[in-house]
Amino acid sequence: MQITRRAVLLGASSLALTPTALFAASPFPWRARHGMLAQEYQATFG
Amino acid sequence: MAQGYRLVHVAGYGVNGVAYYAAIWEKRAGPPWQARHGLTGGQYQQTFNQLSQQGYRIRRVSGYFVAGAPYYAAIWEQRSGPPLQARHGLSGAGYQQFFDRMLAQGYRLDWVSGYQLGDDAHYAAIWEQRSGAPFQARHGMTAPDYQQTFNQMSAQQYRLRHVCGYSVLGLPYFAAIWEQRAGPPWEAHHNMTGAQYQQTFDRLVSGKGYRLTDVSGYDAGGQAVYAAIWEQA
Helix, strand or coil: CCEECCCCCCCCCCCCCCCEEEEECCCCCEEEEEEEEHHHHHHCCC | CCCCEEEEEEEEEEECCEEEEEEEEEECCCCCEEEEEEECHHHHHHHHHHHHHCCEEEEEEEEEEECCEEEEEEEEEECCCCCEEEEEEEEHHHHHHHHHHHHHCCCEEEEEEEEEECCEEEEEEEEECCCCCCEEEEEEECHHHHHHHHHHHHHCCCEEEEEEEEEECCEEEEEEEEECCCCCCEEEEEEEEHHHHHHHHHHHHHHHCEEEEEEEEEEECCEEEEEEEEEEC
């Protein structure tokens, strides 16, 4: 186990808060997303 | 989300006056669930009361501060379980007081979410009256405090079960729960930019077969940063 201490990057301008869909196989399939706007999050409920 | 996936985690966070969400879904069987987001404190309480009457238990709650106001996102599951207590809108002192009271009554902290309300940190949390591995919880930690506590806990074989990063007046803080138990390998990282989060995700998930178990977003200087925990699947 480990943790990295990262400096908070202030003022970085290249970050795009675009939703990112991610998927991985595990004992059960799962998905994760971040940077979703409210309507994008709402849309995941179908 | 594709059919069969159930929402198991949600974190709301405000950046530059806009609400964003991070979430985890799992494709597995389980009890009926419901989720809400963008709730005011009053709406959250009302929903909590309505769903409780229908046999739903709160599983996750996330408080977040957007454009000067607090909001809540939460997940409920319709199932039985041990006695449960949930509170929101607690000040740091109020949270500590209630935490101590719950501990004395045999409750353990199951979840905590920190967020700005007014000019101060406030907390929403869930306690369950059940036994389990020894646990420790901290809140109001600065990044150096969190790192130091993390190192101390790791030395005592405590695993990080939950971490919530939150921003108050533009400064990052952390609330976390550790459990002293064995388990698969895991990693936790904080203060990751979106790009760093994605890189770490890819390294651990695609590269090592880990799965994401917890993620929270918070504002750092006007951009979203993330704290997250991965565990070997």
